Amino acid sequence: MHFNRNFDFARSAKKFLIISAIITLLGIVATSVFGLNYGIDFSAGTSMDIKSTKTIEESKMDAFVDSQKIGEYTLTIATSDNRVSIRFKDALTQDQEKKFKTDYFAQLDPDASFEVNVVDPEIAKEQQRSALFGMSIACIGIVLYISIRFEWRFALAAVISLIYDAFFVIAVFSIFRLEVNLPFILAVLTIIGYSINDTVVIFDRIRENLRFAKLKNPSDIDDVVNKSIWQTLSRSINTVITVLIAAICLFIFGSVSIKLFSLAMIVGLASGAYSSIFIASQVWLYLKKKQPLKKIPAKAASNP
Structure with a gap:
């Protein structure tokens, strides 16, 4: 898949981050007003x-x-x-x-x-606690993994994008009063896995390009991010489309019991593809620009 590479992701970062913030605020309002339609797994x-x-x-x-x-x-x-x-x-x-x-x-x-x-109510409460605990452990594990493999800026950017993905799916289910149950939690965890995979691919390319970049001014960092996104864009889109086709087929032809799981996957995969490119990379770019430029080459060189 080939694209016209004239679009500037990095210099449009502010626009996308504002859009993402507005979507998140609307989701918070919707979830606060409508709440979640818990299935029997969580509400007895x-x-x-x-x-x-x-x-x-x-x-x-x-x-x-x-x-x-x-x-x-x-x-x-x-x-x-x-x-x-x-x-x-x-x-x-x-x-x-x-x-x-x-x-x-x-x-x-x-x-x-x-x-x-x-x-019964006690089992429902226990399953709620277990679901929240599982998602928290997943996020902590991701932070540790990204921090060790890359640096704290990458880790923070990745977690912000993952929170956006999870919350976006939750907000959609809240607005349309769709049932939240254990398969929904499994779908969210699966979405987190796919999203972090896309994010790591882009981050890895940013790190590689930083090693050979000659950074003289902040615009040079923008060029590194743009180059890295374009180099990985075809791979990210092809991966998402492949999984989306499977999720859509499950939603159309699958049994009633897995339709909501499939729907959560469809919404989450689309959100994950967006957040890896327009949130994770742009948050890292914002944080990196806060670092004094004279330290950037040394820092990049220390991340083999």
Whole structure:
């Protein structure tokens, strides 16, 4: 893939950072107003997936669930494979679950199969803590890795871009009231992995180009960043497109249970491609320009 290399990434850094800051602020406002639509993994409740041998009409299924008088629920029907997915806000007791199945067999489909997952409030809270702990450990590990391999400016820039990626996906799910569950956390961690991979590729090229650059004024650093981004742009775009195709196929043709995972991947991959180029590299550029120019060649030379 070839591009017209007239676009100046470095000298447009301020514009992109302002746009990213505005998007982040809007996301913070949206998340504060709407909150997150936690699935049963984090808010307790019962998920019930039913594989039916007959086509079930939504109106008939709604009437049946209402007749059980269990409480608030959401209902999703995949007519292509006769699969019904029900999410109850409350955790069902064994008696309620047994009655539901018995009535379903008697009234709708005697050959249906059930997959039931019940999460009580204590388990939901523990899973929330574990998810936050896992994401925190991932970020700390990335900071340490980038700091050791490169320098603290690279590490700080990488973490800022990763926080943007994760928060962008969270904001989208908040605005559209999409369910946040364990597969969502897995998607965010996967997105972080892809994003940091793209970021490291660009950072590695910046470091290599710094070794041979003759830096006489700040504009020379801009040239290094521009050159490094253009040298890695084809590779980054090709990688993202390849994974996006797979994620889109999963979203279109996959089962109901992985659609939100696939959607989070699609949103996060697009955000990660943007942040590696327009946030991580530009934040590093801003920090590097704060360093006295006379020290830059020595610093670059000390990073083999």
